[in-house]
Structure formats: C-alpha cells, structure tokens
Amino acid sequence: MIKYIHLKGAIVLADQADLKREQKRVDMVIHQIDVQIERAKSALAAAHKETRAVEQNYGENASINRYEVDDIAESRSAIEQQRQLVSRAAENEDILRRQLQTLQTLRKSPYFGRIDIQDPDEKEPESLYIGVASLMNDDKTDFLVYDWRAPISGIYYNGTLGNVSYQTPSGLRQAKLLKKRQFTIVDGKITNMFDTNETVGDEMLQNALGHTDDAYMQNIVATIQHEQNDIIRNTDSDLMIVQGVAGSGKTSTILQRIAYLLYHAKASLNADQIVLFSPNRLFSQYISQVLPSLGERNMRQVTLDGFLKRRFEGLDVESIFDRYEKVGIQGSPVQQVMESAQFMQAVANYCNQLRHGQHELFFADVSFREHPFFSADHVKAIFAEQPSAMSIPDRIIRTKNRLIRELQAKTRKVAQQDWLQKELNDLTKLQILHLMGKHHLDDFKDEQAANRYLARRLAHERLRVVADAIYNNYFLNFNAQYQNFLGNNVWGGQVEPETVQALIKDFQHDWEYHRLKLVHAAPFMMLRDLITGEGQNHDFQYVFIDEMQDYSPAMLIYFRHVFANAKFTILGDSEQALFYPLALPEQLLQRLSVELHAKHPRLITLRQSYRSTYEITSFAKSLLPDGHLIRAFSRHGEKPQLTMSYHRDQWQADLTAAVRRGLKSYPTVAILTRTEGQAQAIYSLLHQHFHNITCLSADDKQMPAGVLVLPAYLAKGLEFDSVIIANSSAQALGPDATGLLYTMASRAMHQLTILSLGPVADAFTDKASRQLQITHQLNKA
Numbered sequence: 100m101i102k103y104i105h106l107k108g109a110i111v112l113a114d115q116a117d118l119k120r121e122q123k124r125v126d127m128v129i130h131q132i133d134v135q136i137e138r139a140k141s142a143l144a145a146a147h148k149e150t151r152a153v154e155q156n157y158g159e160n161a162s163i164n165r166y167e168v169d170d171i172a173e174s175r176s177a178i179e180q181q182r183q184l185v186s187r188a189a190e191n192e193d194i195l196r197r198q199l200q201t202l203q204t205l206r207k208s209p210y211f212g213r214i215d216i217q218d219p220d221e222k223e224p225e226s227l228y229i230g231v232a233s234l235m236n237d238d239k240t241d242f243l244v245y246d247w248r249a250p251i252s253g254i255y256y257n258g259t260l261g262n263v264s265y266q267t268p269s270g271l272r273q274a275k276l277l278k279k280r281q282f283t284i285v286d287g288k289i290t291n292m293f294d295t296n297e298t299v300g301d302e303m304l305q306n307a308l309g310h311t312d313d314a315y316m317q318n319i320v321a322t323i324q325h326e327q328n329d330i331i332r333n334t335d336s337d338l339m340i341v342q343g344v345a346g347s348g349k350t351s352t353i354l355q356r357i358a359y360l361l362y363h364a365k366a367s368l369n370a371d372q373i374v375l376f377s378p379n380r381l382f383s384q385y386i387s388q389v390l391p392s393l394g395e396r397n398m399r400q401v402t403l404d405g406f407l408k409r410r411f412e413g414l415d416v417e418s419i420f421d422r423y424e425k426v427g428i429q430g431s432p433v434q435q436v437m438e439s440a441q442f443m444q445a446v447a448n449y450c451n452q453l454r455h456g457q458h459e460l461f462f463a464d465v466s467f468r469e470h471p472f473f474s475a476d477h478v479k480a481i482f483a484e485q486p487s488a489m490s491i492p493d494r495i496i497r498t499k500n501r502l503i504r505e506l507q508a509k510t511r512k513v514a515q516q517d518w519l520q521k522e523l524n525d526l527t528k529l530q531i532l533h534l535m536g537k538h539h540l541d542d543f544k545d546e547q548a549a550n551r552y553l554a555r556r557l558a559h560e561r562l563r564v565v566a567d568a569i570y571n572n573y574f575l576n577f578n579a580q581y582q583n584f585l586g587n588n589v590w591g592g593q594v595e596p597e598t599v600q601a602l603i604k605d606f607q608h609d610w611e612y613h614r615l616k617l618v619h620a621a622p623f624m625m626l627r628d629l630i631t632g633e634g635q636n637h638d639f640q641y642v643f644i645d646e647m648q649d650y651s652p653a654m655l656i657y658f659r660h661v662f663a664n665a666k667f668t669i670l671g672d673s674e675q676a677l678f679y680p681l682a683l684p685e686q687l688l689q690r691l692s693v694e695l696h697a698k699h700p701r702l703i704t705l706r707q708s709y710r711s712t713y714e715i716t717s718f719a720k721s722l723l724p725d726g727h728l729i730r731a732f733s734r735h736g737e738k739p740q741l742t743m744s745y746h747r748d749q750w751q752a753d754l755t756a757a758v759r760r761g762l763k764s765y766p767t768v769a770i771l772t773r774t775e776g777q778a779q780a781i782y783s784l785l786h787q788h789f790h791n792i793t794c795l796s797a798d799d800k801q802m803p804a805g806v807l808v809l810p811a812y813l814a815k816g817l818e819f820d821s822v823i824i825a826n827s828s829a830q831a832l833g834p835d836a837t838g839l840l841y842t843m844a845s846r847a848m849h850q851l852t853i854l855s856l857g858p859v860a861d862a863f864t865d866k867a868s869r870q871l872q873i874t875h876q877l878n879k880a
C-alpha cells in the first residue's frame with residue numbers, strides 16, 4: 100500500500116487536497132446521475148403510458164374480433180400484431196425501469212476504483228473510474244464510470260503498478276498502470292480512500308467481511324480477488340471445476356461470473372439460457388439479490404429435487420435429504436456401483452446392444468377408457484417393420500407417426516360409438532358452441548352433417564389422451580426395460596446375483612406405489628433418453644453446479660448429457676461432504692476431470708477462506724486431514740466455545756444461554772443439527788423461551804430473522820452471524836462426522852458456539868480441540 104487516507108481516524112494532511120478533488124468529482128458525477136435519473140423517470144412514465152395504451156387497444160381489438168369480425172384469419176393476424184406491440188412496449192418499459200434502477204444504485208456509490216494508465220500513444224495519462232455499471236456524460240462523449248466488466252477494467256483487478264495489457268477490439272494493448280485507487284462511497288460521500296498496489300486492499304476486504312447481515316448475499320464487485328477474477332473472466336473452458344474451501348467465495352464468484360458473461364455476450368446470451376443447480380430452496384432465495392444489484396436479471400435456478408420432479412412427473416422421487424435422513428452417508432456397496440461413471444457407461448453399452456438386437460425392446464399398451472387402444476403387441480409389430488439399420492430413436496419416431504395416423508383413422512370410428520353419441524347428446528349449449536369452434540350451424544347442409552362434425556370433434560377431444568400418450572412415449576415400457584437392464588450382467592462382478600434380484604424386486608415394489616429411489620434416477624433417465632433420443636436440452640449455454648460434492652458421478656454425467664451444448668462450471672468443496680464420505684480435494688478434482696471429459700477443462704483451487712473470523716476458520720480447518728492448506732483471513736473475533744454437559748437439563752440450559760448470548764450481538768442465530776428430527780426436537784424445547792424462533796424445512800424458501808433451527812444440509816451454501824452446533828456428541832452426529840462438523844462450523848461468520856451432551860464425536864481431533872475455549876458442566880442444571 101502506498102498512500103492511505105482513513106476518514107474515521109487521522110487523515111494524512113498531504114492528501115487532503117487529493118480527497119477534496121475526488122469528492123468534487125463524486126459530486127459532479129452525482130449531479131450528472133440526478134439529471135439522468137430525472138430523464139429516465141420521464142421516459143419511464145411515457146413508456147408506461149404507452150404500454151397501457153397498447154394494452155387497452157389490444158383488449159378492445161381482441162374482444163371486437165371475437166364477436167364481430169367475420170374474417171377470422173385476418174383478425175387473428177391483427178391480434179397477433181397487437182400482441183407483439185404489447186410485448187415490445189412492456190419490454191421497452193422493463194429496460195427503462197432497469198436503467199433507472201442502475202442509476203439509483205450508482206447514485207449511492209458511483210464507483211469504487213480508479214486506475215491511471217499511460218497509453219504509449221498518448222501524451223497524458225488517463226484516469227478511469229470503475230463502478231457496477233457504466234455511465235456516460237450528457238453528450239455521450241466520455242465515460243464518467245466504466246463498468247467493472249469492461250475489458251479495460253480487468254487492469255483494476257489483475258494489474259499491479261507497471262506494465263499491463265488489456266483487450267481491445269483490435270487486439271491486446273500495452274499500457275502502464277500508474278495508480279490504483281480504491282474508494283468506499285456511502286450515499287455520495289467518500290468515507291474511505293487509499294492507493295494500493297494489491298489487487299484489492301485488505302482494508303476494503305476487512306470492511307466488506309465485517310458486516311453483520313446474513314439474510315441476502317451481497318455482490319463482491321468492489322473487492323474481487325485475483326484468483327476469483329480468473330474464474331469470473333474465463334470464457335474459453337467448456338468445463339471449469341473449482342474446488343474451494345468453505346467460505347472461499349465460490350458462490351459469490353459464480354454469480355459475478357454470470358453477470359460478466361451476460362455483459363459480454365449481450366446479443367447472444369440471455370439469463371434464461373443459464374441454469375444454476377443450487378443445494379436447497381433457502382439458498383436460491385439467499386442469492387437472489389446479487390444479480391439484480393449488478394443490474395442483471397437472475398439466471399434460472401433449480402434444485403436437484405426440482406429437476407427430478409420434472410423429469411419423473413407422477414412419480415415420487417426420493418430426495419437426497421430423505422435418503423440422508425434414512426441411511427446417512429453410509430451408502431451400500433450397490434449404491435456406490437450404481438452412482439459410478441462405470442454404471443452410466445454400462446447403460447450406454449446396453450443401449451448400444453439394444454440397437455443391434457441383442458436385447459428385447461419392451462412395449463406397453465396405450466389404454467383408453469380402461470381398455471387397450473393400441474396393444475403392446477401391435478406397437479411392437481409396427482416397430483419391427485421399421486428398417487433395422489435405423490437408430491432406435493428414428494424407429495421410434497416412425498412408430499409414433501404410424502400410431503398417430505392410425506389414431507386419426509380410428510377417431511372416425513370412435514365418433515360413431517354409442518357412448519360418444521350419448522356424451523354428445525348430454526352436452527350443454529355452451530359446450531356445443533365451444534365444440535363448433537369457428538363454424539356455424541348454417542355452414543352445414545343439414546342437422547345430420549352438423550352432428551357428424553360435432554361427433555368427430557368430440558371424439559378428437561376425448562382421444563387427446565391417446566395422442567398425448569403417443570407423444571410422451573407411453574407405448575414404451577421403461578419400467579420393464581430398466582429391470583431388464585439391471586438383470587443384464589451390468590455389475591462388473593461387483594454385486595452378488597441375489598442382491599441384484601432383491602434390488603429389482605424393491606424397484607418394482609416402489610414402482611407400483613409410484614415411488615423411485617434416488618439411486619435409480621440417473622441410470623433410468625439415461626436409459627430412457629438414449630432409447631428415445633429425447634431429454635436433451637440444447638438451449639442452455641451455461642450450467643453452474645454449486646456444491647458439486649453432493650452430486651453422484653452418475654448424476655453429473657447425466658447433466659453433461661442433458662445440457663449437451665452448455666459450458667459447465669462445477670464448484671464445491673470435497674470436504675463439506677454431507678451425503679457422501681469425505682474425499683480429499685485432489686481426489687475429487689482428478690475424478691471429475693476424468694469422468695466429465697472435456698475439450699478445454701480448467702481446474703482451479705481456492706484455499707483462502709473469507710467468511711469466518713480467523714479463530715473460527717482455525718478451528719474448522721484443524722478438523723480436516725489436509726486443513727493446513729487452508730488460509731484463514733485475518734479478521735479477528737472471539738475463540739469458538741465448546742460447552743460439554745452430562746445431563747440433559749444442563750445441556751438445555753446451556754443451549755438457551757447460548758441463544759441469548761448470540762441474540763445480544765446479532766439479529767440472527769442459527770442452531771444447526773444433523774437431522775430434521777433433531778431440529779424439530781430443539782424447536783419444541785425452545786419455542787416457549789424465544790418468540791422469534793423458526794424451524795426450517797426443505798420446503799421453506801425464506802429465512803426470517805431471529806432464532807433459526809435447521810439441519811446442516813439446509814444450511815449448505817448459507818452463512819450466519821452466529822452459529823450454535825446444538826449437540827456434537829458422537830451419538831448425535833453419527834459416524835464419519837468430520838465433513839458434517841466442518842460444514843456446520845464454517846457457516847459462522849462471527850460467532851461459533853458448540854454444545855455437546857456427553858462425549859464429543861471422534862471428529863474433534865486434539866488439534867481442533869486446542870482451538871476451542873472448553874467448559875465442562877459437571878452438574879445438573
């Protein structure tokens with residue numbers, strides 16, 4: 100650091116003039132922003148008026164057209180034109196609204212950085228100011244603020260003083276970085292300003308990390324670190340795997356990366372083409388403000404559970420939380436085989452053999468009114484007629500087309516059946532009018548002709564279920580097919596035949612009750628997709644998977660298959676292992692890069708932890724076998740406390756006291772447990788003492804302030820000012836608790852309290868215990 104001005108403490112007098120000059124510039128920029136805000140407000144009001152006008156016009160035209168205009172085709176196209184006008188007006192209004200929001204954000208803090216660069220072709224150095232969005236002066240000749248994502252802003256994050264280079268449309272350009280200055284501007288006033296040679300000065304980071312507000316994640320645009328910047332600005336890799344220790348900014352970084360990508364590929368990428376797999380619904384809510392605070396729309400977000408629900412409509416698929424609650428992390432050997440990359444390869448091999456006629460393809464009846472409308476044998480015969488040189492998906496498409504044609508022919512027959520005629524007779528006048536569509540009774544030569552037409556229309560409507568069944572491939576029996584696959588020597592000799600038979604039986608039993616165990620999900624989906632040639636989604640350009648250690652290799656391979664055109668960014672921490680046994684970071688990185696073979700993979704490791712105080716991180720890292728590699732950030736706080744008690748009443752009293760202690764300093768205190776049952780039990784114990792206590796479940800999306808009780812798996816990706824680990828006894832945490840304990844401890848930003856009823860779990864190594872302030876409560880309360 101070269102020069103330092105701290106407004107809260109003593110101000111270095113020599114820099115007062117500099118500070119004055121900078122504040123003057125801030126005032127000038129804010130004045131410009133005010134002018135532009137006024138202009139944007141009037142433009143928005145005008146656009147809003149315009150939207151209302153076209154909407155009204157559309158409403159009137161649509162109703163006129165429906166009742167009075169004869170020429171339906173013409174009126175439809177007029178309506179379509181009007182509809183487009185409405186959506187264009189709404190879009191325009193939306194753009195203006197976002198511009199206004201950006202200006203309002205800039206008004207509070209127009210920028211956070213300044214770089215002075217000397218271009219070799221210029222006489223004078225140029226000062227550039229960097230903020231969350233770009234801002235031009237009134238006559239659009241000069242940038243008052245550069246967007247942090249502009250190519251030249253890269254210098255701010257990467258460059259140290261001296262020679263630097265940056266991208267321009269005509270290639271890489273060299274320059275000299277003469278000064279790098281950082282500001283904290285609050286409500287238009289500079290509260291902190293200093294010159295630095297680091298990526299981002301420590302002081303700024305200290306301030307950013309010292310905040311006590313954990314309801315929503317904040318953007319980190321002003322304090323992005325060098326190694327994070329590499330992740331944010333990488334556009335070459337089709338697979339980026341980031342292994343980052345707890346609190347190293349993985350989530351923050353990917354959100355910044357999404358904002359960066361949206362800025363740079365404005366014309367070809369929109370937020371709907373990006374999907375983020377998030378660990379739970381609370382997390383989705385927690386990060387929801389980051390992109391809007393950077394002036395961007397949120398990407399799509401989905402949890403694994405939500406994704407599987409959509410892929411298995413009508414089936415109750417076991418969630419990873421349910422499985423963890425039932426069996427913990429000790430997956431059976433069968434589960435390990437089924438969730439491996441080799442097993443997914445076995446699915447591909449099986450489908451390949453299917454194509455060459457080495458296995459039978461299974462068909463199902465398509466039923467209508469509880470009778471087979473197309474029998475499985477009939478469908479099978481049609482399929483068999485298709486050229487065997489064709490791929491299975493192509494033969495299925497041809498089978499589908501044949502079935503649709505047969506359905507059309509059968510519709511006429513159904514129209515004459517008694518039950519349909521009876522239904523027709525029972526229709527109300529309004530229903531008949533609806534069935535008539537654009538026709539009128541006068542259009543028919545006599546009543547019989549009208550009746551024939553109506554019967555055909557009704558048959559068509561009733562048979563839509565059959566058309567949907569054909570469209571959705573219900574004529575294929577995937578249940579039988581999958582069982583056939585399981586029984587087909589796909590286990591590489593790793594599982595006994597009796598175990599496989601028991602597995603198949605269990606699968607069939609669940610199927611009858613419309614249930615599916617998670618372990619079957621990835622191979623089943625892969626089998627179905629490879630047979631039908633469907634299921635892939637080519638629209639998504641980027642897929643982000645947070646908490647990668649919570650996904651089986653099989654599931655990640657399936658995602659790769661589904662999002663065939665997308666670039667992947669996968670991030671997580673192998674040591675925050677809740678659902679699978681703990682793996683060392685290097686092992687996980689190596690495994691993933693082999694399994695998800697990519698053309699330009701990039702592996703990045705983040706070892707600096709930012710979230711927690713030095714004392715909390717020192718404890719958390721000493722739980723891990725390779726924890727010495729983790730770097731704690733030097734923000735100090737109190738030592739984590741461990742209180743051990745040996746009587747339930749005393750433990751309860753300690754818990755209540757710990758919550759009170761937390762609430763004294765922080766608005767939110769999170770009590771973490773291993774299971775949902777434990778969380779509920781604690782809620783029952785405490786709810787009489789604390790009116791603002793909430794027990795969170797997997798369905799919850801919001802985190803209110805106050806006392807929160809939740810199992811650790813719902814706290815994934817989140818952070819809290821004060822964390823209480825409710826009971827860290829061996830009994831409460833279960834076996835292999837290292838990953839669990841590490842995850843829980845690393846959720847705390849400022850305060851960590853650990854309680855134990857009885858001896859603590861083995862995960863507390865001697866080294867870890869030395870980082871704690873330990874109290875033994877030997878008495879009863």
Ligand SMILES: Nc1ncnc2c1ncn2[C@@H]1O[C@H](COP(=O)(O)OP(=O)(O)OP(=O)(O)O)[C@@H](O)[C@H]1O
Nearest residue numbers: 319322323324345346347348349350351709710816
């Ligand atoms: N460069 C940075 N500037 C300011 N704050 C940062 C920076 N990097 C990370 N942080 C802060 O550190 C905390 C942890 O970040 P984040 O949640 O992104 O980490 P993570 O690696 O995803 O954590 P975990 O794996 O433990 O869930 C957040 O409060 C975040 O705002």
